[in-house]
Amino acid sequence: MTEPLLQIRGLKVHFPIKKGILLDRQVGAVKAVDGVDLDVAKGQTVGLVGESGCGKSTLGRAVLRLTDITEGQVIFDGEDLAQLKGEALRKKRRSMQMVFQDPMASLNPRQSVETILTEPLRAHGIQYDRKNRVQELLKLVGLPGSAANRYPHEFSGGQRQRIGIARAVALEPDLVIADEPVSALDVSIQAQVLNLLEELQERLGLTYLVIAHDLAVVRHVSDQVAVMYLGSIVEQASSDELYAKPLHPYTISLMSAVPVPDPEVEDRRERILLSGDLPSPANPPPGCRFHTRCPYRQEIRCHDERPALRLIEPGHTAACHYAEEILSGAIRPRQADETFAAGPSR
Amino acid sequence: MRPSIPNSDGERMPVEYLDDHPAEATRVRPDRGGETPLLRVDNLSVTFSHHGSKPVFAVDEVSFDVQAGEHVGLVGESGSGKSVTSLAVMGLLPTRGVQVQGSVNFDGRELIGLETSQLRDLRGAEMAMVFQDPMTSLNPVINIERQLTEVLLRHREISKNDARTEAVDLLNKVGIPDPARRVSEYPHQLSGGMRQRVLIAIALACRPRLLIADEPTTALDVTIQAQILELLKELVTTTGTALVMITHDLGIVAGLCDRVHVMYSGRIVESSERRTLFADPRHPYTGGLMASIPRLDQRRGEPLTPIPGSPTDTLPWSQGCAFAPRCPHAQGDCRMETPRLEPLGNRALRCFHPLPPTQTKPRGSS
Ligand SMILES: Nc1ncnc2c1ncn2[C@@H]1O[C@H](COP(=O)(O)OP(=O)(O)OP(=O)(O)O)[C@@H](O)[C@H]1O
Numbered sequence: 157m158t159e160p161l162l163q164i165r166g167l168k169v170h171f172p173i174k175k176g177i178l179l180d181r182q183v184g185a186v187k188a189v190d191g192v193d194l195d196v197a198k199g200q201t202v203g204l205v206g207e208s209g210c211g212k213s214t215l216g217r218a219v220l221r222l223t224d225i226t227e228g229q230v231i232f233d234g235e236d237l238a239q240l241k242g243e244a245l246r247k248k249r250r251s252m253q254m255v256f257q258d259p260m261a262s263l264n265p266r267q268s269v270e271t272i273l274t275e276p277l278r279a280h281g282i283q284y285d286r287k288n289r290v291q292e293l294l295k296l297v298g299l300p301g302s303a304a305n306r307y308p309h310e311f312s313g314g315q316r317q318r319i320g321i322a323r324a325v326a327l328e329p330d331l332v333i334a335d336e337p338v339s340a341l342d343v344s345i346q347a348q349v350l351n352l353l354e355e356l357q358e359r360l361g362l363t364y365l366v367i368a369h370d371l372a373v374v375r376h377v378s379d380q381v382a383v384m385y386l387g388s389i390v391e392q393a394s395s396d397e398l399y400a401k402p403l404h405p406y407t408i409s410l411m412s413a414v415p416v417p418d419p420e421v422e423d424r425r426e427r428i429l430l431s432g433d434l435p436s437p438a439n440p441p442p443g444c445r446f447h448t449r450c451p452y453r454q455e456i457r458c459h460d461e462r463p464a465l466r467l468i469e470p471g472h473t474a475a476c477h478y479a480e481e482i483l484s485g486a487i488r489p490r491q492a493d494e495t496f497a498a499g500p501s502r
Numbered sequence: 503m504r505p506s507i508p509n510s511d512g513e514r515m516p517v518e519y520l521d522d523h524p525a526e527a528t529r530v531r532p533d534r535g536g537e538t539p540l541l542r543v544d545n546l547s548v549t550f551s552h553h554g555s556k557p558v559f560a561v562d563e564v565s566f567d568v569q570a571g572e573h574v575g576l577v578g579e580s581g582s583g584k585s586v587t588s589l590a591v592m593g594l595l596p597t598r599g600v601q602v603q604g605s606v607n608f609d610g611r612e613l614i615g616l617e618t619s620q621l622r623d624l625r626g627a628e629m630a631m632v633f634q635d636p637m638t639s640l641n642p643v644i645n646i647e648r649q650l651t652e653v654l655l656r657h658r659e660i661s662k663n664d665a666r667t668e669a670v671d672l673l674n675k676v677g678i679p680d681p682a683r684r685v686s687e688y689p690h691q692l693s694g695g696m697r698q699r700v701l702i703a704i705a706l707a708c709r710p711r712l713l714i715a716d717e718p719t720t721a722l723d724v725t726i727q728a729q730i731l732e733l734l735k736e737l738v739t740t741t742g743t744a745l746v747m748i749t750h751d752l753g754i755v756a757g758l759c760d761r762v763h764v765m766y767s768g769r770i771v772e773s774s775e776r777r778t779l780f781a782d783p784r785h786p787y788t789g790g791l792m793a794s795i796p797r798l799d800q801r802r803g804e805p806l807t808p809i810p811g812s813p814t815d816t817l818p819w820s821q822g823c824a825f826a827p828r829c830p831h832a833q834g835d836c837r838m839e840t841p842r843l844e845p846l847g848n849r850a851l852r853c854f855h856p857l858p859p860t861q862t863k864p865r866g867s868s
Pocket residue numbers: 171186187188206207208209210211212213214215369437
């Protein structure tokens with residue numbers, strides 16, 4: 157195993173909920189990220205997957221210190237970013253860059269591509285040969301040299317995402333956090349951007365944290381996959397292992413919900429339907445955060461004891477009290493029909 | 503097994519169908535041979551012409567049939583003309599700046615040129631639609647009960663009181679817990695998944711014979727999407743409602759539709775029964791899409807083959823094949839002549855140089 161480039165320990169990001177005319181009374185908190193441990197090894201890609209509102213973006217932003225950290229450590233290259241301030245933080249930030257979901261919203265429409273690409277260099281006071289560096293970057297992401305003097309609106313969505321990626325790698329960072337890098341793109345061009353990310357990783361030795369809600373995308377790009385639910389990580393394993401042997405009931409349900417473009421597969425699949433909606437992170441359920449929707453829920457422990465992320469198999473962690481029993485098949489998911497029989501009458 | 507539908511709590515409840523004709527409701531999907539279709543769209547073209555700008559040929563020579571009880575998929579990328587097709591079928595396009603040509607025949611009746619009032623009678627009663635964003639298609643200032651009873655009162659001989667009882671019943675049937683309380687709530691008080699359930703209840707309130715669902719789950723999380731798709735599937739199957747499913751997600755179509763039409767730049771480029779389409783795509787665009795989508799059951803590192811260019815790199819159909827600028831198979835004739843949609847065995851294909859038949863099993867299925 158290579159040394160982790162990024163180690164996240166007990167990370168919490170809580171957003172205060174304020175009331176009162178002056179918004180001066182704190183009445184609670186949105187626990188967007190609530191105790192996350194995660195390692196990202198040098199040169200690898202870790203995929204962070206989960207549904208809307210589970211805290212993926214907040215986690216990514218906290219790592220870059222774009223949002224305040226409530227508690228915990230973010231150790232990057234041996235130093236705890238949570239403790240850094242001012243110039244020291246700014247220097248560190250140079251080696252961590254972000255790619256955003258919506259390329260249009262993240263590029264300044266009034267700046268030419270050349271300005272967009274050289275701004276980070278200027279901001280960090282780096283000497284460069286303007287024309288050469290811009291051409292180099294454009295070539296790297298597969299855009300024509302003539303793009304330099306054009307403006308974001310003159311490009312298609314996929315091309316704009318290439319510009320966003322070129323900007324992110326301009327400073328030769330070690331870590332790139334890509335937050336939903338393809339979800340705003342048309343299906344036919346998602347693969348272009350995914351392939352570009354992989355190519356750049358190889359050429360520049362980048363380490364990636366890829367955030368996405370699409371499990372198929374995450375599986376495709378990641379060495380390691382971490383599954384997030386309501387502010388914490390519920391399972392982590394290598395991409396192939398996670399797919400072959402999902403242990404956490406949420407991962408199992410998520411996988412069974414993803415449609416596969418193959419009628420043979422679709423007709424054979426057994427769907428595990430999750431009940432209800434995602435609870436609010438301002439008021440998360442006690443015990444296991446997933447117990448309100450869990451098809452494997454047991455009478456004991458699930459509703460009052462929060463399961464820790466534990467090693468279940470080599471290189472495979474899960475936060476479920478009953479992961480071993482689920483793995484061995486001793487506990488089966490409740491059939492929806494049984495729930496009906498046992499559930500409230502209608 | 504008795505038919506049952508999952509509610510939002512994942513519980514299954516027996517379906518008592520959306521109105522009270524259980525005998526009729528148990529009818530299964532009919533044979534397709536030789537029957538006249540429920541919906542026949544023939545040579546439909548929709549052109550937007552706003553002055554000052556060039557006309558947009560949003561939908562061009564689109565033809566397809568929907569048999570009673572059949573599930574048909576319309577797939578394509580953003581801007582390929584899926585929504586405009588469905589709006590034209592429903593007669594919901596604005597009249598100004600829009601030219602609609604061709605024919606939309608519903609159960610023997612021509613809908614193009616029909617009076618607005620007659621269309622309105624059909625909509626909701628005989629054919630209904632579910633949209634992507636339930637927030638914009640539900641009225642935000644009217645409670646759920648009124649939105650449901652309005653449909654019932656407009657299309658059915660029914661008293662106000664009965665309509666109210668039925669509204670609660672409908673919510674129950676689309677799996678909304680505590681329907682008696684929920685019925686008096688407003689759209690913003692419901693989650694996205696719940697709103698989509700309400701929309702489905704409204705659409706199916708009068709048990710239409712045709713339901714058009716335009717990206718009904720695109721705005722939803724994948725676990726909620728699975729709930730809604732399951733609900734839709736069971737409802738339309740048990741009631742024998744024909745379904746036109748519009749989506750950009752080939753995975754949804756793979757599990758749901760009998761027949762699939764792939765659209766590109768306003769035209770259908772390939773039509774086929776779903777198994778044939780997925781096992782053996784013949785249009786380079788269809789094949790390209792399938793090779794470029796990461797699949798959940800595909801090993802890490804299996805390369806994706808992207809389609810080059812972007813959906814905006816099109817050739818006008820009047821000059822050749824719109825896909826030619828992005829097509830790895832394109833030859834000279836593709837840019838000089840317009841390919842026609844030609845039958846090929848059990849499918850229809852619009853391509854001069856189709857992909858060879860697939861010999862091996864499709865990827866990922868090993
Ligand atoms: N600045 C903020 N102030 C208050 N609450 C916030 C703030 N930013 C995020 N949240 C809340 O924190 C939770 C997690 O949000 P986050 O954006 O991290 O989720 P996500 O997993 O990225 O979701 P999505 O897939 O929709 O992007 C949500 O409930 C969100 O409303």
